[in-house]
Amino acid sequence: MCRVDQERRGQWLRGVLDLCVLALLARRESYGYELAQSLNAAGVGPIQGGTLYPVLLRLQRTGLVSAQWREGTTGPARKYYRITVAGGETLRQTTADWATFSGGVGAILREVSTR
Amino acid sequence: MNHGQSVNHEGWLAALAGELRRHGVDRDLAGHVVAEAATHLRDSGEAPLRVFGPPETYAAAVADSVGAAEPRVYRGAPGPVRLEARGITKRYRRHRVLTGVDLTVRAGEIAAVVGANGSGKSTFLRICAGLASPDRGQVRVHGTVGYCPQSGGTSDFLVPEEHFVLVGAGRGLHRDTARSAGRRQAAGLDWDPTGPTQARHLSGGTRQKLNLVLAGLGDPDVLLLDEPYQGFDRGTYLDFWHQLWDWRAAGKAIVVVTHLLNQLDRVDTVLDLSPVRQPVG
Numbered sequence: 315m316c317r318v319d320q321e322r323r324g325q326w327l328r329g330v331l332d333l334c335v336l337a338l339l340a341r342r343e344s345y346g347y348e349l350a351q352s353l354n355a356a357g358v359g360p361i362q363g364g365t366l367y368p369v370l371l372r373l374q375r376t377g378l379v380s381a382q383w384r385e386g387t388t389g390p391a392r393k394y395y396r397i398t399v400a401g402g403e404t405l406r407q408t409t410a411d412w413a414t415f416s417g418g419v420g421a422i423l424r425e426v427s428t429r
Numbered sequence: 430m431n432h433g434q435s436v437n438h439e440g441w442l443a444a445l446a447g448e449l450r451r452h453g454v455d456r457d458l459a460g461h462v463v464a465e466a467a468t469h470l471r472d473s474g475e476a477p478l479r480v481f482g483p484p485e486t487y488a489a490a491v492a493d494s495v496g497a498a499e500p501r502v503y504r505g506a507p508g509p510v511r512l513e514a515r516g517i518t519k520r521y522r523r524h525r526v527l528t529g530v531d532l533t534v535r536a537g538e539i540a541a542v543v544g545a546n547g548s549g550k551s552t553f554l555r556i557c558a559g560l561a562s563p564d565r566g567q568v569r570v571h572g573t574v575g576y577c578p579q580s581g582g583t584s585d586f587l588v589p590e591e592h593f594v595l596v597g598a599g600r601g602l603h604r605d606t607a608r609s610a611g612r613r614q615a616a617g618l619d620w621d622p623t624g625p626t627q628a629r630h631l632s633g634g635t636r637q638k639l640n641l642v643l644a645g646l647g648d649p650d651v652l653l654l655d656e657p658y659q660g661f662d663r664g665t666y667l668d669f670w671h672q673l674w675d676w677r678a679a680g681k682a683i684v685v686v687t688h689l690l691n692q693l694d695r696v697d698t699v700l701d702l703s704p705v706r707q708p709v710g
Contacts, residue, residue, distance in 0.1 A: 346465060347472040363469050364481040367462070368494040375495055383461075389472075393465045 327358065332369050332378075333412060334358055336397060336405040339379060343396040346370060370395060378404055438470050441477035441484060447619065447664040448488035451671060454495065462491055507697070508536030510571060511651050511682030512557060517566035519552055526552050529566070532700050534682040536650070539673055539695075542686045544702030550686045551579060551655050553702065557684060558653050572650025572682075573600070577640045579655040579686075585629035589615075589622035589639050593646065600647030607646060614642045617675070618668050634660030641669070645676070652676060654685040670695070 338344060338352050350366055353359040373379040378401035385391050397405070442463055449459035466487075470477055481487040510533055517530040526549035534540045542550050555561040557568055558576040583592060590608055597607025615622040618638045628636060641657045658669050674695070676683055685696075 345468075347469050350469075350473075362480050362482075363466065363473075364487050364490065367465065367469075367481075368490040371462075371491060372494040383464075390468065392468050393461065 327361070327365075330412065331361070331365070332373060333405070333408055335366075335369060335373065336378060336401055337409070339395055339397040340402065340405055343394050345392040345394050347392075349395075373401070377401075438467065438477055441481075442467055444484035444664060445481075445488060447667075448484045449491060450619070451667060452488050452492035454488070454492050458495060507538045508680055510534070511536050512571075512684065513567075513569040514553075514557060515567050515569075517553065517556055517563045517568070519549065519556065519561075519563050527556075527563070527702070530700070530702065532557075532684070532698070534651070534684060534698065536680045536682050537677055538697040539677050539683045539685065540698040540700060541696040542684060542700045542702060543688065545704075546688075548702040548704060550702055553700075554653050554655050554684065554686055570651055573647070574651045574653060575644035575646070575649035577644035577652070577654045577657045579657070579659065580633075580637075582640045582643070583628040583631075583636055586627050588625055588627055589631075589642075592628065592639060592643055593622070596643045597646050600649075602647055610646055611642050614645050614672075617672055618642070618665060632660065634662065634665065637661065638665070641672070645672075650682060652681055652683045654683065656686050656688070 334353060334356075335349060338349055344352070346363065346367055349370075350359065350361050350363065353361045353366075370379065370381075374381050374395070378398060379395045380398055381393050381395050383391050384394050445466060446459060446463050449462060450456070454462070466477070466481060470480065473480060512532070512534040514530060514532045517527050518525070519527040526547075530549075530553060532540060532542075532553075542553060544550050552561060554576075556563050557570075558574060559568070559570075560576070584595075587595065590611065593607045593611030594604050597604070597610070602610065612622060615638065618641065620635065620638045622639070622642070628639065631639065637657050637660055641654070644652055644654060644657070654673075658666050661669060673683055673685065
């Protein structure tokens with residue numbers, strides 16, 4: 315991917331990264347590195363820690379996720395994040411908003427690709 | 430991960446801890462952020478600069494996302510004149526060091542004194558402090574003065590806290606008050622001054638931290654600082670400037686001798702003592 319595309323992708327991501335993180339945490343609790351890998355695997359990444367952790371901190375501060383240091387089943391202690399009830403509600407609402415918005419964008423762009 | 434990488438991480442993580450503190454991130458939270466970054470680096474095996482970027486950038490992003498207080502570069506309106514130097518002239522034998530130098534510093538202002546080696550920066554500061562007298566000219570100081578020399582100024586066989594008590598006594602501070610004031614200021618420079626190390630065994634940088642703390646003891650109105658950051662690492666150097674901004678916000682008048690020009694946009698007055706080149710006649 316060329317540099318301009320990377321920048322554009324970064325801009326898109328800024329708008330939806332917190333949403334993606336909430337959605338991943340709605341599946342199950344997780345920690346930063348694992349979230350980064352999941353985002354990567356989903357084709358949304360790569361997400362660097364410098365971008366991801368500030369988002370997690372903001373979600374934690376606004377009460378949409380809670381966090382706890384804990385020993386995992388393997389390896390050392392990690393900071394595990396879990397979605398809260400408020401986070402679940404925000405996720406549902408914002409997902410609906412996003413569907414409308416991205417549907418609109420998709421409709422416009424489809425005209426270009428079929429022209 | 431090899432050993433070299435892990436050493437590299439330690440340096441980056443330590444720098445991050447310092448930057449988080451400077452950005453006003455709460456101590457506990459900063460500890461979590463550093464620990465989480467360390468865990469991530471260990472898991473990913475990648476270089477910290479690649480994953481998180483420079484420590485100051487990442488710390489700023491963290492501070493922003495947790496709504497930490499802005500870095501304390503507060504700039505209030507200047508107050509009354511605290512230091513007035515008029516027409517200061519000084520010769521050493523036939524060599525003229527200072528010629529008709531003027532400087533006015535108000536409460537809540539920082540004046541930087543710059544100039545080449547030998548341009549009389551330290552001499553000027555010593556005259557302002559009353560430690561040397563000018564051949565001509567006058568210095569008026571309205572308030573109390575704290576002076577931090579470029580070197581020396583500490584007593585070889587005393588430990589830091591004995592310095593606090595001794596210098597504090599000279600400024601009318603009770604022992605305990607002096608000790609706690611010294612510790613508080615030292616903490617701002619990321620230095621723990623408690624302990625049995627005599628001044629002669631402190632590193633050059635730590636001795637200068639001690640000098641700087643001593644200059645600020647007793648809350649003087651005017652601070653005269655002669656390149657007090659020699660031997661400071663980068664983090665301490667930044668702490669030093671934050672200390673100056675705090676002092677300025679608290680209404681101190683500050684004169685700082687410096688040859689490093691990268692902070693000059695953050696001071697209020699620059700006095701350049703570089704000799705004016707006379708046309709050859």
